[in-house]
Amino acid sequence: MNIFRLAGDMTHLASVLVLLLKIHTIKSCAGVSLKTQELYALVFVTRYLDIFTDFISLYNTTMKLVFLGSSLSIVWYMRHHKIVRRSYDKDQDTFRHVLLVVPCLVLALVIHEKFTFKEVMWTFSIFLEAVAILPQLVLLQRTRNIDNLTGQYILLLGAYRSLYILNWVYRYFTEPHFVHWITWIAGLVQTLLYADFFYYYFQSWKNNTKLELPA
Secondary structure (H helix, E strand, O other): OOHHHHHHHHHHHHHHHHHHHHHHHHOOOOOOOHHHHHHHHHHHHHHOOOOOOOOOOHHHHHHHHHHHHHHHHHHHHHHHOOOHHHHOOOOOOOOOOHHHHHHHHHHHHHOOOOOOHHHHHHHHHHHHHHHOOHHHHHHHHHHOOOOHHHHHHHHHHHHHHHHHHHHHHHHHHHOOOOOOHHHHHHHHHHHHHOHHHHHHHHHHHHHOOOOOOOO
């Protein structure tokens, strides 16, 4: 494992911890899209179907369990916790996420490295992760009210994907025959979706003003 992969994993973990911190300590999910969190839960469930059959390392298994458990717990809190669910803005979080799930599944059935159930589901999770942030970005543009923890959560998610791109570049030049076009293209699309948010986040940081996205 290289430093970019490790940094990407730790940044991804930090993003989840920031969101859990907000939910557990403030007892609020205001500004957080349940649709995006449900998509991430689906991403991890379909990606880690091999968790109990293919052992790679203790680190790998631990990270899989952490991301699975945290994504499912976030969805549970937002849907069922008697206090947290009151702060969920259902009227604004109206993105029809089925419009992302179905095309990603169809694309995975057409474009994959091997036509097996696990491989198709893994490919589906790659495509879905690339666009799972869209309901969250749409929600932020509608409300235009972004608190610090929500902003940091999205920033860390974007940073995680950017670090993974550096990991792929590093491995391309250091490992023979390291070519994974599906992962690379999906990762690039995912990173580009964060570009607008990054711009306004750093403008807000530079000018020491409250973060707001244009309507």
